[in-house]
Amino acid sequence: MDDSQYERLRTLRRDLHRHPEPAWREFYTTARLVEELEPTADELIVGPDFLDADDRLSVPEETTLAEWRERALDAGADPETVEHLEDGQTGLMAVLERGEGPTVGLRVDIDGLPREESDDPDHEPVAEGFRSETGAMHACGHDAHAAIGVGVFEAIADSDFTGTLKVLFQPAEEIIGGAKAVSHRHLDDIDALLAVHIGLDHPTGEVVAGVTDFLAVSQFHAEFTGEPAHAGGHPAQGENAVQAMAAAVQNLYAIPRNEDGPTRINAGVVEGGTASNIIPEHASIEGEVRGETTELMTYMRERANDVIEHAAGMHGCEYAVERTGEAPSATNDEELVSLGYEVAEGIPGVDSRLRTASLGGSEDATVLMRRVQETGGTAAYVGVGTDHPGGHHTATFDVDEPSLAIGVDWLSETVCEIAEEDD
Numbered sequence: 001m002d003d004s005q006y007e008r009l010r011t012l013r014r015d016l017h018r019h020p021e022p023a024w025r026e027f028y029t030t031a032r033l034v035e036e037l038e039p040t041a042d043e044l045i046v047g048p049d050f051l052d053a054d055d056r057l058s059v060p061e062e063t064t065l066a067e068w069r070e071r072a073l074d075a076g077a078d079p080e081t082v083e084h085l086e087d088g089q090t091g092l093m094a095v096l097e098r099g100e101g102p103t104v105g106l107r108v109d110i111d112g113l114p115r116e117e118s119d120d121p122d123h124e125p126v127a128e129g130f131r132s133e134t135g136a137m138h139a140c141g142h143d144a145h146a147a148i149g150v151g152v153f154e155a156i157a158d159s160d161f162t163g164t165l166k167v168l169f170q171p172a173e174e175i176i177g178g179a180k181a182v183s184h185r186h187l188d189d190i191d192a193l194l195a196v197h198i199g200l201d202h203p204t205g206e207v208v209a210g211v212t213d214f215l216a217v218s219q220f221h222a223e224f225t226g227e228p229a230h231a232g233g234h235p236a237q238g239e240n241a242v243q244a245m246a247a248a249v250q251n252l253y254a255i256p257r258n259e260d261g262p263t264r265i266n267a268g269v270v271e272g273g274t275a276s277n278i279i280p281e282h283a284s285i286e287g288e289v290r291g292e293t294t295e296l297m298t299y300m301r302e303r304a305n306d307v308i309e310h311a312a313g314m315h316g317c318e319y320a321v322e323r324t325g326e327a328p329s330a331t332n333d334e335e336l337v338s339l340g341y342e343v344a345e346g347i348p349g350v351d352s353r354l355r356t357a358s359l360g361g362s363e364d365a366t367v368l369m370r371r372v373q374e375t376g377g378t379a380a381y382v383g384v385g386t387d388h389p390g391g392h393h394t395a396t397f398d399v400d401e402p403s404l405a406i407g408v409d410w411l412s413e414t415v416c417e418i419a420e421e422d423d
Helices: 003-018 027-037 062-074 079-084 142-157 241-252 294-314 334-344 365-374 402-422
Strands: 043-046 092-098 103-109 163-170 192-198 206-208 216-225 263-272 282-291 318-327 352-354 378-384
Touching: 003 027, 003 142, 003 402, 027 043, 027 062, 027 079, 027 092, 027 142, 062 079, 092 142, 103 142, 103 365, 103 402, 142 163, 142 192, 142 402, 163 365, 163 402, 192 334, 192 365, 192 402, 216 241, 216 294, 241 263, 241 282, 241 294, 263 294, 282 294, 294 318, 334 378, 334 402, 365 378, 378 402
Parallel strands: 103 163, 103 192, 192 378, 206 352
Antiparallel strands: 043 092, 092 163, 206 378, 216 282, 216 318, 263 282
8 A cells, every 4th residue: 555545544534533423323434435435436335225224223213313414414424325324224335346256245344432532632533633523432443444444445446356346334333233234135145255353452563364252242121110109108019120120130140151151241231210219110221141152142142031031020020121232153264364364474564463363252243254154155354453542442542543554455465365266
């Protein structure tokens, strides 16, 4: 990548960093990417043409979507693109057709996190004038992912690649709700899929050809409904939803471990009640279960459902459980890992290459990987290291921008090698 290309990508990344948007609100981000990709792409499949709307998870209320649409327009997003995104059907796929050859996919995610960014003067986005203006934050590098996706697309357009390239700019990864909605018709002809993440505690100059150990995850919202009563005068007339919720929380953490592998449980948000003198009629839990395999996650999910049901029954309450996000485990195909590892040796700026490294978390790219594998293709999840001053999801997270060039050069060369090996 030459200096002018790098500067363009850095400018794009900083613009996206200034305008982060949480899941299903990526109106500005999608419009900005359309603007960048339109001159090069043979086809742009945008928003509702990219997604199966009914498969989206945890879509915000219309009032919230309207607020973010207006914010995107105020920031300069193209009104026609924003209108096309309808009820938060964000994201896009850019397609490049270069004759006979394999169809190669690259998945990058584009959403931000609902948290404030640091305003410390030493935080580089503050010092350089690109701190978030939206109240959300790119605290996990998805601004860099989007920029890398654009860079790879343009690099392949200028190469001798033969085949079809699809770059999927996926919304709503942070809530484990976006990959499930990507329409299968855009995946089922992909012969090889790469998904990428920056950082993951690997330094600038280090790349990982196969990120491993994805935990399958299922997130849920549990609602408990009881009967209100005066806590002093008629306590026995109430059915205490907070008691039901508290019993559920305690017993969720008591779900037995499983001999087949590691499992996780967390009640991340618990809420309920209105006043100290009212038997509470409403309470809720936002939580998640995880497992080393999809089967272990399913075990935890079923046990969690049992706990919630019986805790509600014990205290005379009704309950409802909504799945708010879910992704399976996944494994990389060794041929893609080996190819990426070999390509990395000759990439400028790469001074350390790892064949594999453990993630130990969850990612909904696994949904896309498994779909491609089920239809006869191969898939791998790769990592591009970057020095970052704060941990992922913290207020001081930032990326070391030279990592953008490393990611583009490595991934575009890997895409070309995939096509060559297919000949």
